[in-house]
Amino acid sequence: MSIVVVGSVAFDTVRTPFGEVDGALGGAATFFSVAASYFSPVNVVAVVGDDFGDEHLAVFDEHGVDARGIERAAGRTFRWGGEYSLNLNERTTLFTELNVFESFQPKLPPEYLESPYVFLANIDPELQMSVLEQVENPRLVACDTMNFWIDGKPEALRRLLRKVDILVINDEEARDLSERYNLVDAANAIMGMGPTAVVIKRGEHGVLAFLGDEIFSAPAYPLDKLADPTGAGDTFAGGFMGYIAGCEEVDPANLRRAIVAGSVMASYCVEEFSLAGIRNLDQEAIARRYRAFQSLTDFGDL
């Protein structure tokens, strides 16, 4: 079944110790859409500027992503620049140009309104809410957020969380939102705000997920070659939601597999710059890395 995702489409300038890209197609909605497309139909809602060309649109088309919800506005597309430290564990933002994103008012095409799965990538919680209100009777709503909104728009975020089933955030954000350091405490506090599940992304340390009263831990795949972590979290969310939208039932067993599917996609993402690691995958490559996660974590009875 189809997913509607709202978030940024951007041009990224990224420097890592292993190379650099200048103005490469990126943004949360882009990484999410490409990753999710391997599992389920995706409808994307975003805004781009005059500088967004057919070659950029082609990335969505190639993956069968419905891009009718990408609005074109006068001006330049959102641009972001960042630089990673030698060990890729610290990131410095070099510039952020909101451009057309600054006055973005997401409007869903009529074809999107019955999408049963909704993913609200990290944007202003008021915009996340306005998208959610347009979707008719969604089956499952997940969202991401960041410290900027946790600290800057706490009330709008709290209103949104009451309508969200699954919150997908990183460990620092979980601590900030809950005002608890221990992640078990943090997740329990967040589940008291509305979500029935909290999926905590811990970068190279994998994912710790609180699925109602179950806890699930998935490692990140140990890679000897990491080129660029940009978009890994959004790619995780895309694989995760894509897998869920392809399941008959949303239960903890399928959520566990969805977390591993997301981790598979994120592991491919970081091996190359920008979208290069996830643009040309096939089902066999995904199944192979999934089996590698099984081999990585498998142990028998005592």
Added chain:
Amino acid sequence: MSIVVVGSVAFDTVRTPFGEVDGALGGAATFFSVAASYFSPVNVVAVVGDDFGDEHLAVFDEHGVDARGIERAAGRTFRWGGEYSLNLNERTTLFTELNVFESFQPKLPPEYLESPYVFLANIDPELQMSVLEQVENPRLVACDTMNFWIDGKPEALRRLLRKVDILVINDEEARDLSERYNLVDAANAIMGMGPTAVVIKRGEHGVLAFLGDEIFSAPAYPLDKLADPTGAGDTFAGGFMGYIAGCEEVDPANLRRAIVAGSVMASYCVEEFSLAGIRNLDQEAIARRYRAFQSLTDFGDL
């Protein structure tokens, strides 16, 4: 089959945000021995002073640990004091008094010489080597070390590593020893120094183990109550070695289970101060927590 372990027996003074202990029985060999004793017979080699009383020896006796290798010397037992930060993620050493440990020359009682399993806890690599040379034809040798020896006695450590099967260290030490940041690269470099397996302890992020050409990842158990991390790494090593010594065969499948057994013991260790979390366990408690690790990590086919 039996294990011989050499390492420190100490009195620890520990402050954490959740309480404090003053002069509590600790030391790597103590945590290791108690943890390993639930799985296999243990022979301990260490030195203590005049202040080591029958109540301290009783801790070894209670667990069936052969303490004939604990030498009594004139003077005070090794003492260590440390304080943990609010989130338990940083530790400040308040004092280190080597005392009788300063002139320790480990000598194995005749009953220990045929122990097939050897664990060399974190002490001077020259002393580790002298213990290893006393054991007749060991079946499996594992050791721990720390940055102090990696930087201070690199040649003695390299000589030792050529005779070691499994190195059990933390991530920072693996990076320091290998001069590689990426843990896959680091482990491969270390396996080039002698060990056929490298088990990297990552604290709250669990364990990443390189078992020949297999990689195994085990999480730490997510606890909402952590009292005192002191001894968790040595407790892990004890559960790990104890489990191995109880196996018919040392193969990757058993090493994986041994890593989870070690993680089970470490998870009990940190729930209480000093040895309190692991002193009074039984097989049912260990099996129950092991099943909790299975539930924590289990996911099915794609």
